[in-house]
Amino acid sequence: MENSATLEAEVISERRAVRSRRLRRALRPWLTPKVIGGGIIVLLLVIVGLSAPWIAPYDPNVQNLSHALRPPDWLFGANVLGTDALGRDILSRLFYGARISLVIAVMVVIISGVVGIALGAISGYFAGTTDFLIQKLVEVVWAFPPLLLAIAIMAFLGQGLENLILALVSQRWIAYCRVSRGQALSLRSREFVDAARSLGARHTRIIVRHIVPNLLPSALVIGTFSMASAIISEAALSFLGLGVPPEIPTWGSMLADGRTYISTSWWLALFPGLCIFFTVLGINLLGDGLRDILDPRLKRSGSGIG
Amino acid sequence: MRIPELSHRRMCAIAAAVLVIGATIWPARAQFRTQLVVGVTDNINSYNPIADSAAFMASVWCQVYGCLITYDYEAAAYKGMLVERWEVADPTTWIFHLRRDLKSHDGHPLTAEDVVFSIDRMKNDKQSAKRAQVAPIKCVKAIDQNTVRMTTNGPTADLLEYLTDHVLVMQKRLLETYGDREADRNHPYGFGPYKLKELAIGNRVVLVKNPEWKDFRPGTPDTVIYRLMREPEQRVTALLNGEIQIAQFVPPHLASRIEGSARHRIVTSGSIEMMFLAMSPKREPWNKKELRQAVAYAIDREAIIKTVLQGQGRVLHGPLSRGQYAYDANLEPKYSYDPEKARALVKQAGFPSGVDVELFTPVGRYINDKQVSEAMVAMLRAVGIRAALKTPEWPTLWTDVQKGRVPFYYMGRGLMISGGPAISQYFETDESPRIGYSNPAVDDLLRKSRATFDQAEYIKAINRALSLILDDAPAHFLWQHNILYGVSNDIKFTPQPDHRVFGTSVQMNSK
Numbered sequence: 001m002e003n004s005a006t007l008e009a010e011v012i013s014e015r016r017a018v019r020s021r022r023l024r025r026a027l028r029p030w031l032t033p034k035v036i037g038g039g040i041i042v043l044l045l046v047i048v049g050l051s052a053p054w055i056a057p058y059d060p061n062v063q064n065l066s067h068a069l070r071p072p073d074w075l076f077g078a079n080v081l082g083t084d085a086l087g088r089d090i091l092s093r094l095f096y097g098a099r100i101s102l103v104i105a106v107m108v109v110i111i112s113g114v115v116g117i118a119l120g121a122i123s124g125y126f127a128g129t130t131d132f133l134i135q136k137l138v139e140v141v142w143a144f145p146p147l148l149l150a151i152a153i154m155a156f157l158g159q160g161l162e163n164l165i166l167a168l169v170s171q172r173w174i175a176y177c178r179v180s181r182g183q184a185l186s187l188r189s190r191e192f193v194d195a196a197r198s199l200g201a202r203h204t205r206i207i208v209r210h211i212v213p214n215l216l217p218s219a220l221v222i223g224t225f226s227m228a229s230a231i232i233s234e235a236a237l238s239f240l241g242l243g244v245p246p247e248i249p250t251w252g253s254m255l256a257d258g259r260t261y262i263s264t265s266w267w268l269a270l271f272p273g274l275c276i277f278f279t280v281l282g283i284n285l286l287g288d289g290l291r292d293i294l295d296p297r298l299k300r301s302g303s304g305i306g
Numbered sequence: 307m308r309i310p311e312l313s314h315r316r317m318c319a320i321a322a323a324v325l326v327i328g329a330t331i332w333p334a335r336a337q338f339r340t341q342l343v344v345g346v347t348d349n350i351n352s353y354n355p356i357a358d359s360a361a362f363m364a365s366v367w368c369q370v371y372g373c374l375i376t377y378d379y380e381a382a383a384y385k386g387m388l389v390e391r392w393e394v395a396d397p398t399t400w401i402f403h404l405r406r407d408l409k410s411h412d413g414h415p416l417t418a419e420d421v422v423f424s425i426d427r428m429k430n431d432k433q434s435a436k437r438a439q440v441a442p443i444k445c446v447k448a449i450d451q452n453t454v455r456m457t458t459n460g461p462t463a464d465l466l467e468y469l470t471d472h473v474l475v476m477q478k479r480l481l482e483t484y485g486d487r488e489a490d491r492n493h494p495y496g497f498g499p500y501k502l503k504e505l506a507i508g509n510r511v512v513l514v515k516n517p518e519w520k521d522f523r524p525g526t527p528d529t530v531i532y533r534l535m536r537e538p539e540q541r542v543t544a545l546l547n548g549e550i551q552i553a554q555f556v557p558p559h560l561a562s563r564i565e566g567s568a569r570h571r572i573v574t575s576g577s578i579e580m581m582f583l584a585m586s587p588k589r590e591p592w593n594k595k596e597l598r599q600a601v602a603y604a605i606d607r608e609a610i611i612k613t614v615l616q617g618q619g620r621v622l623h624g625p626l627s628r629g630q631y632a633y634d635a636n637l638e639p640k641y642s643y644d645p646e647k648a649r650a651l652v653k654q655a656g657f658p659s660g661v662d663v664e665l666f667t668p669v670g671r672y673i674n675d676k677q678v679s680e681a682m683v684a685m686l687r688a689v690g691i692r693a694a695l696k697t698p699e700w701p702t703l704w705t706d707v708q709k710g711r712v713p714f715y716y717m718g719r720g721l722m723i724s725g726g727p728a729i730s731q732y733f734e735t736d737e738s739p740r741i742g743y744s745n746p747a748v749d750d751l752l753r754k755s756r757a758t759f760d761q762a763e764y765i766k767a768i769n770r771a772l773s774l775i776l777d778d779a780p781a782h783f784l785w786q787h788n789i790l791y792g793v794s795n796d797i798k799f800t801p802q803p804d805h806r807v808f809g810t811s812v813q814m815n816s817k
Binding site: 260263 | 680
């Protein structure tokens, strides 16, 4: 009786050990310094962005003209990172700015990913004239310098969050489209696609159920890099006064406002600049780490999953 | 250490080389030319001298083509530039006698026909932004080679203010030979003190002295370069690095940087430019007078001047302030900061739960313009006017304002000497679409002010019109800036209240 209990306990602990070994093995490729470092920064950004209304000490738009241009008061003062020319709290504006960066980055990646993957999959799967037409469209859009196209769209449509997202999506879908199209071209002649076709599956079903899932790992890598570039472009457009309306605090517009005071009140430009720097660094590190794991080319060459 | 001895031949060769180099350098030193570089903020947007009515380009073209009339702020009197003298033959007829000693940059004499042709072009050119300046002129005729007769639509006492700095003289011969656009682009030969050497749109204007001009003071710069620098930091840094000698519109918070330099100084000037918030009564929701008045009560001008402008401004209770010709100290200040009253007026206007509007502001055109507008947005929101701030780039905003497409905006109007023409331009029916305000009583009073040549009558009529305008509030008058210039100690420069920097108003100190 005792023996059987011990045996059972041993079996359970053995099972547990196997499970934890499996988990460790599954997690091992993910536990690289790049993924961990980048992940922590991105996680922090997400937490700050989501909880801005609760953790921000002040309303980001409340002005206190008599407290304008106060320097940082590091030791738990009223304005830890100082105030801007209108007496608004820099720290609160940075927290709310994180929301905007996050919303823009996520929306741009999702929309451009959906558009790019859909067009790329259609283009590669059908090939022929469809492929030719879609790729010509890609070449035409690709011919515009990215920031210039975004500036033109913003100048035409006017300021606004939706317009800004549209302007940033305008060229970012192309990277997804190109990569997806290349992969779809090779997938269309694979056995599992032929099998699905011979079983009577329609084109839509083949694309959605069999082609697209195989395109997602690459798209995920493109997405992380695209997220970083979207944040930089948003900052650039806001810096130029073409981003979201001025009453919405963004890091780019804070940087733009701060440049007027850069020699006299350095804190106005420094902190949003650092936020942009670390966010882009974090997302790029994460993207780099994900590429090491998911990029099939790196897998073949022996690096990555290993 | 032994110094090698030089042979006689070698010494001769060195002496000859020194002589040759010296001879080459000496004439260059003798011909040393002075150059003034000014960092400016306004548009440089067209080769057409009449396509922009904004102050800066008007001053450039005035120096190149020559203006009929300018204003001498020291003497507080109008002064002929291309005109020797003028007389008022009767209340609707003015006779101008042109200077006979002037020749164009390509060697042709100034003629009355040139003046007639130029005024016709200002009226008829599709790109003309100077129609308002020549609007009172019914017809203009050349009496002889050097005399021009202008007939006005009605008696126009302040005709000279309409003409000042804006009515240029272009050569009829060139415009007829080459056509407007080609003549503007490749043959910009005027009669002014400077020749146009280069105009790079959106970047710089380069002027060089016209050697034929007789009125230069000693030390007037040979070359004047205006460089577009919208960023205040850029202007101040360029000044401190010696790249420019005058930095226009230095924001108050940067003055200490210039004051800290031993080679530079801050020069301050009052301004005759009124800063205002325009509210077009033609457009919803600004057709409600109570809402416009609410805006006037909602803005705390003193607080903005004290904080955002760091004290460098004077509150305006009308478009004019003490020292301006038509200013009347008896004009009652109508609006003071009263958010409670503003809130009540918003409700009275039919917006019990507030109203959404868009406020357009330039960025970098006026001193701390965006910050000022953001401060006003917060004050408006506090009384229920939920203003969303719009910051289009300046050339776009300016074009839209001139075409009457912007219902609510922050802007300035310069060159208000007597004030009459500017008040007419913005508040007289159909004078310009910039605000779109119309009040027959105001129109009558403004017509009456123009018709009288009596100073007291003129001031009375203008101020009666102003009290009606203040009550209707198609615009809320905010302040006049104190304009700060960063100036190099290498030059003598006294700024003018109209912000124009003429090459002729600067003297370079001898080196």
